[in-house]
Structure formats: structure tokens, C-alpha cells
Amino acid sequence: CCLCGWDLGDLFDISPILSGTKSLLEDLFKPCSLADLIDTNIQEDEPILSDVVADCVRRGRELSRAARRRGNELVSNGISLEDYPPGIMHFFSGDLPSDMKKASETSNEILAATKLLQMKYSGSTPNTFLSFLEHQGIRLKDSSCQPVRISCCDSKYRSIDGSCNNEEHPEWGRRGAPFTRIATPRYADGIYAMPVGRSGRQLPNPRVLSTRLFSDQPILSRELNNMNMQWGQFITHDLQLQNMEVTDKGGIQCCLADGKDMLPQEWQNEKCIPICVPEDDPFYRYHGVKCLNFVRSVTAPKDDYSFGYAEQMNTVTSYIDGSPIYGSDKKLASKLRTFVGGKLKQESRKDCIRGFLPTASDKSATCDLRNSSEPCYLAGDVRINQTPTLAMLHTLLLREHNRVADVLSDLNPLWSDERLYQEARRVVVAEIQHITYQEWLPTNFGEQYLRSYRISPSSLYTHDYRGDVNPGVINSFGAAAFRYLHTVVSDNIMLCPSSYSAAYLYRFGAAAFRYLHTVVSDNIMLCPSSYSAAYLYRFGAAAFRYLHTVVSDNIMLCPSSYSAAILHTVVSDYRGDVNPGVINSFGAAAFRYLHTVVSDNIMLCPSSYSAAYLYRFGAAAFRYLHTVVSDNIMLCPSSYSAAYLYRFGAAAFRYLHTVVSDNIMLCPSSYSAAYLYRFGAAAFRYLHTVVSDNIMLCPSSYSAAYLYRLSDYYFNPSLLELTPDSFDDVVRGIVAQNAGEADPFCSGEISNLLFKSRNKWGMDLIAMDIQRGRDHGIASYNDYREICGLQRARTFQDLANEMSQDVTNIISELKKKNPIFQRITALQYVYECVDDIDLFVGGSLERAVHGSILGHTFQCIVAEQFYRTRIGDRYFYDNGEMPHSFTPDQLKEIKKASMARLICDNTDGVHYVQRKAFEVESAYNPKYKCDDYNAIPYVDLTAWKKPTIFD
Numbered sequence: 001c002c003l004c005g006w007d008l009g010d011l012f013d014i015s016p017i018l019s020g021t022k023s024l025l026e027d028l029f030k031p032c033s034l035a036d037l038i039d040t041n042i043q044e045d046e047p048i049l050s051d052v053v054a055d056c057v058r059r060g061r062e063l064s065r066a067a068r069r070r071g072n073e074l075v076s077n078g079i080s081l082e083d084y085p086p087g088i089m090h091f092f093s094g095d096l097p098s099d100m101k102k103a104s105e106t107s108n109e110i111l112a113a114t115k116l117l118q119m120k121y122s123g124s125t126p127n128t129f130l131s132f133l134e135h136q137g138i139r140l141k142d143s144s145c146q147p148v149r150i151s152c153c154d155s156k157y158r159s160i161d162g163s164c165n166n167e168e169h170p171e172w173g174r175r176g177a178p179f180t181r182i183a184t185p186r187y188a189d190g191i192y193a194m195p196v197g198r199s200g201r202q203l204p205n206p207r208v209l210s211t212r213l214f215s216d217q218p219i220l221s222r223e224l225n226n227m228n229m230q231w232g233q234f235i236t237h238d239l240q241l242q243n244m245e246v247t248d249k250g251g252i253q254c255c256l257a258d259g260k261d262m263l264p265q266e267w268q269n270e271k272c273i274p275i276c277v278p279e280d281d282p283f284y285r286y287h288g289v290k291c292l293n294f295v296r297s298v299t300a301p302k303d304d305y306s307f308g309y310a311e312q313m314n315t316v317t318s319y320i321d322g323s324p325i326y327g328s329d330k331k332l333a334s335k336l337r338t339f340v341g342g343k344l345k346q347e348s349r350k351d352c353i354r355g356f357l358p359t360a361s362d363k364s365a366t367c368d369l370r371n372s373s374e375p376c377y378l379a380g381d382v383r384i385n386q387t388p389t390l391a392m393l394h395t396l397l398l399r400e401h402n403r404v405a406d407v408l409s410d411l412n413p414l415w416s417d418e419r420l421y422q423e424a425r426r427v428v429v430a431e432i433q434h435i436t437y438q439e440w441l442p443t444n445f446g447e448q449y450l451r452s453y454r455i456s457p458s459s460l461y462t463h464d465y466r467g468d469v470n471p472g473v474i475n476s477f478g479a480a481a482f483r484y485l486h487t488v489v490s491d492n493i494m495l496c497p498s499s500y501s502a503a504y505l506y507r508f509g510a511a512a513f514r515y516l517h518t519v520v521s522d523n524i525m526l527c528p529s530s531y532s533a534a535y536l537y538r539f540g541a542a543a544f545r546y547l548h549t550v551v552s553d554n555i556m557l558c559p560s561s562y563s564a565a566i567l568h569t570v571v572s573d574y575r576g577d578v579n580p581g582v583i584n585s586f587g588a589a590a591f592r593y594l595h596t597v598v599s600d601n602i603m604l605c606p607s608s609y610s611a612a613y614l615y616r617f618g619a620a621a622f623r624y625l626h627t628v629v630s631d632n633i634m635l636c637p638s639s640y641s642a643a644y645l646y647r648f649g650a651a652a653f654r655y656l657h658t659v660v661s662d663n664i665m666l667c668p669s670s671y672s673a674a675y676l677y678r679f680g681a682a683a684f685r686y687l688h689t690v691v692s693d694n695i696m697l698c699p700s701s702y703s704a705a706y707l708y709r710l711s712d713y714y715f716n717p718s719l720l721e722l723t724p725d726s727f728d729d730v731v732r733g734i735v736a737q738n739a740g741e742a743d744p745f746c747s748g749e750i751s752n753l754l755f756k757s758r759n760k761w762g763m764d765l766i767a768m769d770i771q772r773g774r775d776h777g778i779a780s781y782n783d784y785r786e787i788c789g790l791q792r793a794r795t796f797q798d799l800a801n802e803m804s805q806d807v808t809n810i811i812s813e814l815k816k817k818n819p820i821f822q823r824i825t826a827l828q829y830v831y832e833c834v835d836d837i838d839l840f841v842g843g844s845l846e847r848a849v850h851g852s853i854l855g856h857t858f859q860c861i862v863a864e865q866f867y868r869t870r871i872g873d874r875y876f877y878d879n880g881e882m883p884h885s886f887t888p889d890q891l892k893e894i895k896k897a898s899m900a901r902l903i904c905d906n907t908d909g910v911h912y913v914q915r916k917a918f919e920v921e922s923a924y925n926p927k928y929k930c931d932d933y934n935a936i937p938y939v940d941l942t943a944w945k946k947p948t949i950f951d
């Protein structure tokens with residue numbers, strides 16, 4: 001690893017603040033040793049005496065308090081995150097309120113005491129010790145720490161902090177609850193130590209796993225858009241938040257400030273688990289970075305304060321209850337309210353009709369702004385400002401709350417502020433649950449699978465609430481399975497002005513065939529490799545006309561000594577001296593080329609053409625692309641003025657240069673002659689760039705879409721307020737933009753540049769996901785295979801069913817070139833033993849099951865979670881026959897809610913949206929006008945009108 005034997009003397013040179021405190025250092029910064037505290041060992045058959053337990057508790061507390069003091073001192077002495085922006089921003093996810101801080105301290109004390117007891121109880125394996133503990137039921141009994149007791153009063157409305165949802169177990173699902181588990185953790189010592197491999201050696205380096213197995217080659221999803229990604233992240237934030245340990249003085253620093261190395265062990269906080277970066281790292285080596293800051297998650301005591309392994313704390317409510325909008329604790333919830341008309345605080349902006357989120361009280365503590373006039377928002381969740389699109393979705397839901405509160409207040413003018421707030425909240429939470437279960441889950445995981453998990457949408461009421469199901473978030477869901485969707489995050493945020501028509505950004509791969517769509521409004525020139533004639537096709541309005549046009553409009557003839565193309569307009573220039581007889585080679589050779597087109601694809605272009613569909617697009621698609629690749633690509637929007645290519649990486653400009661200097665077909669707007677330059681040696685170089693990046697095609701009706709790099713906007717939501725139209729532009733952009741495919745490729749924006757701020761490098765979210773899984777002691781991929789009904793793999797080859805080396809899909813070409821696709825081989829290369837494979841890694845490499853974006857194992861965990869989230873929520877929106885249930889009329893209305901309607905009702909200038917707003921626009925999913933209430937139904941709230949105030 002990268003820790004290279006520092007001695008304290010070296011560090012004094014680096015950190016002048018510390019050099020003055022040398023004498024203090026040697027003592028203070030020496031981590032407390034557990035072994036020092038052990039005086040006697042207990043034999044296995046000896047009963048554990050209560051005074052032994054009491055002694056462990058006392059010493060455990062001392063140990064844990066000493067560690068805390070030491071952590072504070074380290075920060076006070078200059079080992080802080082001040083010069084380390086990516087690390088600081090990771091801590092923007094929040095300081096803990098005092099009650100949760102207290103619980104976390106208690107948890108640390110119990111863990112230390114458990115560890116001490118384990119050490120006294122010599123000779124046991126971690127597993128036997130755990131079952132022994134369970135048997136003995138040892139718990140912390142202390143006057144200062146009473147096990148959680150919550151008193152509840154029955155209410156029609158869910159509590160803010162999630163308590164009292166379950167009548168038998170009012171603490172279930174509340175903020176601050178421990179995560180739940182479906183597999184025994186794999187802590188190395190059974191309690192809290194970071195896991196190791198079967199052999200006892202370290203597990204593979206998370207950064208190496210990230211670069212080897214999750215490379216930066218985002219491939220676009222064919223159907224799913226970025227709103228789909230964004231809703232997923234929002235639901236994540238509703239379900240869970242795991243905070244990192246902090247000191248009383250601020251975040252914890254584990255690396256030298258510039259990331260050039262790790263801090264030596266004696267200067268590291270006990271909670272440090274930094275990620276080492278190897279010398280030959282494909283990205284960080286250019287920045288001399290060898291260490292990424294990373295800190296363990298806060299743990300929670302079990303509800304009865306029993307001894308045992310570490311369980312992490314969920315610091316928000318586990319229910320889907322709109323907690324990111326309303327807050328998970330009463331203090332924040334109040335801060336967000338106006339206490340007038342049931343509304344939440346919002347701010348108005350010049351030239352905007354609808355409101356924006358309120359401003360954060362301390363902008364610099366939660367945002368990374370270029371100047372203090374940029375916006376930084378406050379909401380019910382601390383992660384609100386993480387990306388502009390997350391803040392956009394928060395804003396839509398804030399507006400929805402206030403819109404609903406206004407309508408309810410008009411219907412029931414006598415209702416109090418409290419009643420309006422609670423009723424509007426109840427409606428909005430129901431809409432969120434409905435959109436999640438009715439729209440989002442089926443879109444992503446397939447209706448059939450949801451049915452088998454009994455979480456598919458029902459026609460009206462459901463009656464399957466189960467008080468014995470703990471709705472708490474399953475640790476492996478949040479620390480592994482659901483994080484797989486980090487791979488769908490795009491490089492760019494796309495803003496589409498209202499005049500926007502369609503700009504197509506193509507990556508060669510899944511979306512490549514859509515290239516043909518734009519061709520319909522322009523031209524395509526096909527040059528077979530035995531190039532003797534080039535065909536320039538003008539597309540008409542429909543498939544067959546397409547072929548007719550070929551005959552009746554233009555044929556471009558390019559002699560082999562091609563220097564300029566001659567365009568014959570067949571129809572207009574009648575010439576009596578030209579023999580119209582069919583040229584033999586035309587019929588016998590050239591024109592037959594079109595047979596390939598006919599037999600592979602049929603392209604249907606509706607008269608109101610916005611997107612064309614190629615049927616039977618399988619292997620043929622790629623073949624088609626081969627012709628493109630091996631010949632020419634002709635880009636010729638007729639009124640081409642400017643294309644904006646952002647986030648192209650270095651290649652972007654190269655691309656533009658190449659277009660300008662190497663190969664371009666110039667088509668004047670009164671298109672009469674096309675000049676096509678054949679590519680020389682440069683052609684292939686040019687095409688390489690295309691293959692690995694994007695092509696943006698601008699049809700003639702094109703009005704520019706603007707792409708902004710995600711890494712320029714972490715914790716900076718200013719993109720929503722650049723102009724009065726920006727918010728709507730972001731909404732139009734997010735539904736128009738294809739998301740990344742859920743696959744083991746991910747954007748460098750998150751795997752190299754996460755939270756980069758003004759630096760040249762950032763963090764690696766994928767490496768963090770892997771390290772977080774280990775921090776939480778998530779059981780191995782192999783354990784989860786068994787839990788999810790697959791056979792435990794004994795050898796790497798046993799993985800072949802789920803991770804076939806040869807998935808036949810559009811990326812097959814890439815696969816040949818790219819060893820990443822040799823998934824099992826790659827796993828075998830990095831992991832010593834098949835049992836060592838991390839859940840996040842193994843699950844991510846599985847082939848998606850039919851109808852879902854997830855492989856078998858992740859699908860099993862995710863479906864289990866959404867089952868529990870619904871079945872274990874007494875207030876779930878369509879639960880029938882409960883005192884708080886909606887009336888049938890109300891529920892019928894709630895069930896009309898949709899993502900599309902949410903957009904229509906809460907934006908100033910978005911007047912069209914596709915009905916399935918988690919999927920890109922297409923002929924199957926065309927845009928409708930927002931006031932077309934048949935197409936995009938409206939939730940009519942008159943069913944909430946009450947005859948009297950007492951009702």
C-alpha cells in the first residue's frame with residue numbers, strides 16, 4: 001500500500017502547526033491499544049460474571065472517550081480537511097444532531113466493550129463468540145443510557161421522525177435507527193474490524209477494482225432518461241442516509257492534505273479507512289494522488305443496547321415519507337414551514353412565476369459556490385445541493401406541496417395551517433409512493449418481477465400491511481445493491497431551451513442507431529467499402545417514401561477518382577437528349593445495395609416526425625455502423641450555425657478540429673451541391689475519437705442544448721438560476737437526455753472527479769461504494785448468491801451463468817477489444833478467492849435479468865427492500881380499512897399522479913412532456929401537451945372538500 005514508513009520528524013517538516021507540539025504528540029497521537037487493557041483471559045467454559053461485563057463496559061467507555069478526545073486534538077492541531085476540498089464536500093452530508101451523536105457515542109462504547117469481552121473470552125472464533133453473545137443476551141445497563149422507549153399517540157398523519165408507524169415497535173423505521181441485515185456481516189473479527197480475504201490477507205484495493213472493472217466508458221441507455229436516475233437518487237435519500245464519523249471540531253482527515261500520501265497510522269483517527277491509490281493509476285498518477293480520504297460510517301446501538309457486531313445508523317426515516325422535503329426531525333421540519341396556509345417556505349425570483357427552495361443559513365458550510373450570490377438551498381435533507389438536478393427535483397416537490405396546500409385551502413377555507421400542512425404532506429407523500437411503485441419500479445425492474453415480489457401496483461386498495469415486518473433499510477441495499485445505479489449517472493447535465501428541438505448526442509453503443517433518426521431530416525451518404533457510387537438519400541416523411549425518394553430525388557455519383565460529387569436532381573431538369581434507360585450497373589449492382597437496408601430495418605416516420613424507429617435492430621445495427629465506421633460520416637444540418645459540445649473531454653475539441661480540418665461536407669442552405677471530402681489517413685484517427693466519445697448531430701430545426709459537466713456543479717445548484725428560464729431548461733433537458741446504461745461502466749465525472757471543486761481531481765465514488773460495503777461488513781457476493789437462491793460458487797467458473805462472458809448485445813464489438821468484458825477472468829485476476837468477491841462488485845458484473853436493469857442478486861435485494869418499505873409502512877398510501885386511509889374517491893385521484901403531471905404542474909414554461917417521463921421521447925412515448933388531461937391525467941383534489949370543519 002502507499003504508506004511509506006513516515007517517521008514523525010518528516011511530518012514536522014510538512015505540518016509546521018504540529019512541530020510546536022512535539023512532546024505532546026508522541027503521547028497523544030499514539031492510538032490506545034486494546035491489548036493494554038486486557039489483564040485476564042476467561043476460559044471458554046467459564047460463565048461470564050456480571051462484574052466482568054461491568055468492567056468491559058467501563059473500560060470500553062474509557063477507550064471510546066479517549067479515542068474521541070484524540071480525534072478532536074488531531075483536528076485542533078492541524079490535521080483537518082481545510083485544504084482538501086473533495087474531502088470536505090464529502091462531509092457536507094452533515095453533522096449529527098445531538099441526540100444521534102449521543103447514540104453514536106453509546107454505540108462506540110458498546111463496540112469497544114464487546115471487543116474487550118471477546119479478547120477476554122480467548123480461543124473463540126468470531127462466529128462462536130457472536131452466538132455466545134446472543135445466547136447470554138449481554139447488554140449495556142447504565143443509568144445514563146436507557147434503551148429507546150418511545151411513547152406514541154395515534155394519529156391520522158405519520159410522524160416526522162418515523163417513530164410510531166409500527167404500533168408494536170414504535171422505534172422501527174425512525175430516524176437514527178440501525179440498518180437491518182439479511183446476512184451475517186463479514187467483519188474480520190466478527191464485530192467491527194474491516195473484512196479481510198479468506199486467506200487472512202487484505203481484500204483487493206477498491207481503487208484498483210474501480211479502474212479495472214468499472215472503466216470510464218459510459219454507454220447510453222436506449223430508453224431511460226436522466227429523470228429516471230434522478231428519481232432513484234431522490235428515493236435513496238428518502239430511504240436512507242449514512243453519515244460519516246466526525247470529530248467535535250470537524251471532519252476527519254486521513255490523507256496528507258494534497259492526497260500525496262496517507263497520514264501515518266499514529267496520526268490517523270481510528271475511524272480512518274482511506275483508499276490507497278496505486279502508482280500506476282490511469283488517472284491519479286497524473287496528479288500525484290496516492291490517497292483518497294475515507295471515514296467509517298456512524299454506528300447505532302441496537303434498540304436494547306445489547307452487545308454484538310456493529311450496525312450502521314440510518315440518520316433519516318426509513319419510510320418513503322417525503323423526508324427529503326419535510327425533514328426527518330421536528331426542528332428542521334418547523335424551520336421549513338411558513339405556518340401560514342399549510343405551506344413550506346419558498347423564495348420568489350424575478351421573472352419566475354413559481355418559487356424556489358429557501359436559502360441555506362450557512363452557504364459555505366453546505367455549498368461550493370464561486371461567489372456568495374449564487375444560490376445554495378435548504379431542504380429536509382442535507383444532500384440537497386449535491387447536484388443541480390437533485391435540487392431541481394426537490395424544487396418540483398416543494399412546489400407541488402405548496403400547490404396542493406393552496407388548492408386544499410381554497411376547497412376548505414376554514415382548515416387551520418396545521419391541517420393544511422398535514423393534508424398536503426399526506427397527498428404529496430402518497431404521490432411520491434405512487435410514482436415510485438406504479439411508474440419507477442416497473443420501468444426499472446420489470447412488472448413481472450414486481451408481481452412475484454408482491455409489490456406491483458394494485459387497482460385500488462391493498463390490504464397487506466404487516467406489523468411484523470421491519471421496514472428498516474437493509475444494509476446491503478444501501479451499501480451495495482442500490483448503489484449500482486451510480487453507473488447510470490451521466491457526464492453532463494443538459495439544458496434545453498424551450499425552442500429546443502432535438503440534439504442527439506451519440507455514443508457508439510446502445511444509442512448509436514438513433515443516429516439514423518436525425519438522418520431523416522437531413523441526408524445520409526452511404527459509401528460501401530467497394531466504393532464506386534455514393535448514395536445520397538433524402539428522407540421523406542415515411543419509410544417507404546424514404547426509398548422512393550432515393551429514386552426520385554437525388555442520386556449522387558462519385559467516380560472512383562472522386563474529387564467532387566455531382567448531384568443530379570432527377571425530377572426538375574428534363575433533358576430530351578438523355579436516355580432514361582436503366583444503367584445496367586445501377587440495377588445489377590449499385591442499387592441492390594439497398595437490399596441490405598430493406599432486409600434489416602424498416603424505419604417508420606410518423607408525419608409529425610420527432611423520432612424514428614428501427615425495427616429488427618439487432619446485430620444488423622452494428623453492421624450498419626460498421627459501414628459508417630469504415631467509410632464516411634456526413635454531418636450536414638442545412639442551417640447549421642453552431643453546435644455546442646461540452647464535456648467532450650480532450651476529444652471534444654479535437655473532434656471539432658477534425659471536422660473542420662479533415663472531413664466535412666459543406667451543404668449550403670440552398671442545397672444544390674455537396675462537397676464531400678474523402679478521408680485520408682486522418683479518417684481512421686478521426687473515427688477512433690468518435691468511437692470513444694460522442695457525436696452531436698444538430699438537425700435543421702435544431703436550437704442549441706447546452707451541456708454542463710457534472711463535476712463543475714457538485715454542491716453548486718446555480719445552474720437552476722442562470723436565467724429565469726434555466727430551471728425549466730434543466731427539466732426539459734433531464735427528460736430529453738438518455739441516462740447511462742446500468743452496466744459496469746461509469747462516468748469519470750464520478751469515478752475520478754467526484755466533488756472536485758476547483759481541483760484537477762476528485763474522489764472515486766465507485767471505490768467509495770466498495771470501501772463502504774467493507775466498512776459496513778457487508779457479507780460477500782457468494783453469501784448473497786446463496787441467500788438469493790443461486791448456487792454458491794466454488795470456483796470462479798461457477799459464476800458463468802450469471803456473468804456470461806459473451807452477452808449478445810450492442811456492445812459486443814467493444815467487448816472484443818476490451819478485457820473488462822472478460823468479466824470472470826478479470827475477477828479471477830484481482831480476487832484471490834471466489835469467496836472474497838465484494839457484493840457490490842459481483843452484483844454489478846451480473847447480467848441483467850429479463851425486463852430489469854439489475855442482475856439476479858441485486859434484483860433480489862432491491863425487491864426485498866421495496867417489499868419491506870411498502871408492507872411494513874402502516875401509512876402506505878393505498879392501505880385500505882385503516883383509520884387514516886384515503887377514501888376511495890381520493891385514492892382514485894392519487895392513482896392518477898405521474899412524473900409527467902408533476903412536471904406539468906410545477907414548471908413555468910414546460911408545456912410538453914412525454915407521458916412516460918422516466919423514458920426518452922419516442923414514437924411509443926411521444927410528447928403531449930400538458931393541458932391534454934386525457935394523455936396526462938390530473939389529480940383532482942375536489943375529493944378533499946369537506947362539508948364541515950369537523951370533518
Ligand code: HEM
Pocket residue numbers: 229230231232233236240241242243386387477478479482483485486489750765768769772
Ligand atoms: C449525480 C448523481 C449521484 C451522486 C453524485 C451520488 C453520490 C453519492 C455519494 C457521495 C454517496 C456517499 C458515499 C459514501 O460515503 O459511502 C452516495 C451514496 C449513495 N448513493 Fe449516490 N449519488 C448519485 C446518484 C445516485 C443514484 C441515481 C442512486 C440510486 C438510484 C444512488 C444511490 C446511492 C445509495 C443507496 C447511497 C447510500 C446512501 C446512504 O446511506 O447514505 N446514488 N451517493
Ligand SMILES: [Ca+2]
Pocket residue numbers: 237238239240316317318319320321322323324
Ligand atoms: Ca424517509
